[in-house]
Amino acid sequence: xxxxxxxxxxxxxxxxxxxxxxxxxxxxxxxxxxxxxxxxxxxxxxxxxxxxxxxxxxxxxxxxxxxxxxxxxxxxxxxxxxxxxxxxxxxxxxxxxxxxxxxxxxxxxxxxxxxxxxxxxxxxxxxxxxxxxxxxxxxxxxxxxxxxxxxxxxxxxxxxxxxxxxxxxxxxxxxxxxxxxxxxxxxxxxxxxxxxxxxxxxxxxxxxxxxxxxxxxxxxxxxxxxxxxxxxxxxxxxxxxxxxxxxxxxxxxxxxxxxxxxxxxxxxxxxxxxxxxxxxxxxxxxxxxxxxxxxxxxxxxxxxxxxxxxxxxxxxxxxxxxxxxxxxxxxxxxxxxxxxxxxxxxxxxxxxxxxxxxxxxxxxxxxxxxxxxxxxxxxxxxxxxxxxxxxxxxxxxxxxxxxxxxxxxxxxxxxxxxxxxxxxxxxxxxxxxxxxxxxxxxxxxxxxxxxxxxxxxxxxxxxxxxxxxxxxxxxxxxxxxxxxxxxxxxxxxxx
Numbered sequence: 443x444x445x446x447x448x449x450x451x452x453x454x455x456x457x458x459x460x461x462x463x464x465x466x467x468x469x470x471x472x473x474x475x476x477x478x479x480x481x482x483x484x485x486x487x488x489x490x491x492x493x494x495x496x497x498x499x500x501x502x503x504x505x506x507x508x509x510x511x512x513x514x515x516x517x518x519x520x521x522x523x524x525x526x527x528x529x530x531x532x533x534x535x536x537x538x539x540x541x542x543x544x545x546x547x548x549x550x551x552x553x554x555x556x557x558x559x560x561x562x563x564x565x566x567x568x569x570x571x572x573x574x575x576x577x578x579x580x581x582x583x584x585x586x587x588x589x590x591x592x593x594x595x596x597x598x599x600x601x602x603x604x605x606x607x608x609x610x611x612x613x614x615x616x617x618x619x620x621x622x623x624x625x626x627x628x629x630x631x632x633x634x635x636x637x638x639x640x641x642x643x644x645x646x647x648x649x650x651x652x653x654x655x656x657x658x659x660x661x662x663x664x665x666x667x668x669x670x671x672x673x674x675x676x677x678x679x680x681x682x683x684x685x686x687x688x689x690x691x692x693x694x695x696x697x698x699x700x701x702x703x704x705x706x707x708x709x710x711x712x713x714x715x716x717x718x719x720x721x722x723x724x725x726x727x728x729x730x731x732x733x734x735x736x737x738x739x740x741x742x743x744x745x746x747x748x749x750x751x752x753x754x755x756x757x758x759x760x761x762x763x764x765x766x767x768x769x770x771x772x773x774x775x776x777x778x779x780x781x782x783x784x785x786x787x788x789x790x791x792x793x794x795x796x797x798x799x800x801x802x803x804x805x806x807x808x809x810x811x812x813x814x815x816x817x818x819x820x821x822x823x824x825x826x827x828x829x830x831x832x833x834x835x836x837x838x839x840x841x842x843x844x845x846x847x848x849x850x851x852x853x854x855x856x857x858x859x860x861x862x863x864x865x866x867x868x869x870x871x872x873x874x875x876x877x878x879x880x881x882x883x884x885x886x887x888x889x890x891x892x893x894x895x896x897x898x899x900x901x902x903x904x905x906x907x908x909x910x911x912x913x914x915x916x917x918x919x920x921x922x923x924x925x926x927x928x929x930x931x932x933x934x935x936x937x
Contacts, residue, residue, distance in 0.1 A: 467710045468532050468638060469494060469501050469758050471631050473556045475510070476759070482771065482784060483513050487525055491557040495755040496534065500743075502751045503530045505557025507550075507609050509600070510784070511618040512771050515872065516603045517907045519596035524608025528557065528747040536638035536740045538716065543701075543737040544637075550609065550747060551734050552635035554619055558602070559611040560633055560641070563686050563731045565589035569675035585674045586686040589613040590728055595907050597870055601728075614728040615644070615720045617868065622726060623936075628656060628709050632720060637740030641718040641733060642708065646697075650714075652707030659704075660696035661721040661729045663689040689730045701739040702731050716740065726868055727911045772833050772850045774861055779823040779852055781809075783835060795836040795844075796821055802832040802849060802866070802934060826854045830932040853931035862920060866934035871908045873920065875899060880924040884908070886933065887919045894918070910935055 475490040489510040495502040507526040514523075530553055548566050550559040569585040590613060596603050600618035604610045615622060620630055620643055629643025648654030666689070667682050675685060682688050691700045698704055703718040711717070716739055721729040770783040781796055791813040797805040809821045823831075831854065835847040851865045861874040875882060884906065886895035894913060899906050899922075918933040 466496075466501075466534055467631055467640060468534060468634055469496050470760070471555050471634075471640075471710075472503060472760075473510070474760050479510065479784070481508050481510065481513065481523075482782070484508070484523060487523065489556075491555075493751075494758040495751045496758060497752055497755050499534055501532045501534060502749060502755060503532065503553060503557065504528065504751070505530065505553060507557060507559045507611065509554075509556050509558050509602070509610065509616075509618070511600055513600060513602060513610060514598050515905060516596045516598055517872070517905060519593075519603050521604040521606055522608060523604040523610040526559070526607075526609050526747065528553070528559075529749045529751060530747050531743070531745050531749045532634055532636070533638040533743055536716070539637070539739065539741045543739070544742045545737055546734050549605075550611070551738075552633055552641065554612065554616055554633035554641075555631060556619060558616070558619075559609050560635070560733055561589065561605075561611045561613045562734055562736070563589055563613060565592045565613075567592075569680055569685060584687060585671065588684055588686050588688075588730070590730075590732065591684040594870065594909065597907075599870070599872065601869065612733075614732045615722055622722070625658070626656060629720075631710060635718060635734055635738060635740075636742045636745045637738045639703065639716050639718060639740050640708075640710070641720065644720050644722045646706065646708065646719065650704060650706040652712070652714075657697075658724065659698055659719040659721060661702060661731065662692055662694070662696035662698050662700070663702075663730050663735070664692040664695050665689055665730070683730075686730070686736075691735075699739075700735060701737055702733065702735045703739055725911075725915075728869075770835060770847050770850060772831075772852050774852050774854065777824075777826050777854060779826060779831060779833070780820065781823060781833060782818070782820045783847070784818050790840045792838045792840050792842075794819065795838060797834050797836060798823065799832040799834075800829060802851070805832075805834065828854050830854075851934070862931050862933065866936040867910050868936055869909070869911050871910050871933070872905065873908065873922070874905045875922055875929075882922050882924045885921045885923075886910070886913070887921060889917050 472491045472494050475492060479489055481487045481489045487508045488506050489508045492504040505528045507528060508523060546562045551562050552560040554560055564586045567587050601614050601616055602610055602612045620632060625645055629645040631640045632643055633641045635641060644658050645656050646659050648657045665683055698719060703716055705716045707714045708717060718734055720733055723729045773780045793813055794811040795807055796809040798808045799805040811819055830851060832849050832851045834849045836844050838844045853862050881901050882899040884897040885893050888894050897908055913935050915935050920931045920933050922929050
């Protein structure tokens with residue numbers, strides 16, 4: 443009898459341990475690709491997380507560092523994305539490092555929940571454009587270049603780009619991974635750092651005990667805007683903010699600590715946890731140090747991206763999810779708009795309604811697409827006249843509830859000479875102009891007719907990215923002209 447009771451107790455303990463493991467967010471949060479789906483921009487590359495395994499102490503995440511959303515193009519970046527074949531190990535129970543903290547370092551410092559690499563705020567070079575700290579007899583004193591400042595022009599519309607070796611990654615808030623504009627609710631978990639602590643989006647409870655209104659988490663790094671940089675980069679060449687060390691941690695100036703996190707209650711951790719937060723400004727632009735700062739808060743185990751899944755590890759398979767549109771694009775082909783989207787699962791889904799607008803306000807139904815249980819859909823909106831067109835997808839469930847996708851736009855011009863990417867734009871606007879014979883002037887004009895931005899496209903250039911972070915939200919116009927022709931398109935800036 444005693445042996446039987448002991449056996450039952452052991453079984454109960456094992457079951458409770460398994461249930462606890464499968465409720466751990468570091469096991470359940472990942473976006474798994476269980477059907478071999480590929481990236482829509484690079485069909486040969488499998489996207490998202492391929493598998494999740496766990497033991498009593500660690501989770502093992504197999505990932506490609508390729509997302510499920512459209513990536514590219516990248517201006518001034520010669521690298522191409524490639525499957526990284528990561529097998530990453532994370533501790534199930536993170537531990538605070540009460541000793542000497544570990545530097546986050548260059549390269550991957552964690553994974554976003556879609557298996558894409560997280561990089562810190564540094565671009566891997568020092569202010570003198572070298573990788574050496576000791577140059578011409580002078581030590582640089584650690585003046586690291588700010589990746590957003592120096593590499594931002596090469597970010598795609600999802601705010602990522604590939605590194606040498608093909609590791610697609612984000613230094614800043616990954617806009618295509620979550621709805622950054624959702625300010626009424628606590629932000630979701632976006633990923634995990636190597637020490638096992640979660641990384642959340644920018645909005646959380648005001649109070650660390652899980653009470654109070656939802657507010658934007660403010661970084662405690664303050665930009666220095668006066669003085670000089672001893673043995674460092676001259677300010678007239680490298681403005682304040684272009685170096686990581688221009689930002690000084692100032693306790694009490696924001697909500698977060700020196701590691702860009704805090705200990706608090708979150709929806710996934712009702713008993714509390716330490717958590718990092720992606721930081722953005724009030725207008726939605728990235729705020730230094732963007733994700734993780736220079737050091738980890740917790741103990742970083744012997745974690746790397748080339749682990750082996752232990753024999754005996756348990757595989758975690760996610761439950762079926764309602765439809766998730768992880769990619770929605772509209773591309774211009776002559777005067778036709780090619781509307782494409784991919785879906786993850788289609789539980790209880792009835793149909794898709796494709797809607798079009800000329801002003802991004804009043805939409806009309808143009809297509810009805812039944813849900814067919816497949817991942818890739820496409821429709822063609824033919825013979826469009828000159829002008830701007832806005833598209834969105836309405837996903838309708840069997841009970842007639844529905845959700846809208848983001849809005850995507852194209853501009854049809856005479857001879858289809860100009861294409862405006864990521865419009866509406868938030869941070870960076872990419873313009874493609876197919877006439878590369880002449881030098882062209884790009885001007886952004888506000889609704890009052892005032893020129894607010896001007897750029898030059900040299901001869902031979904067909905694509906340019908423009909930083910529009912300083913522009914207020916609203917309606918603008920893009921004018922491209924040379925000595926012979928002029929084209930115009932509508933632009934929407936949103937935050």
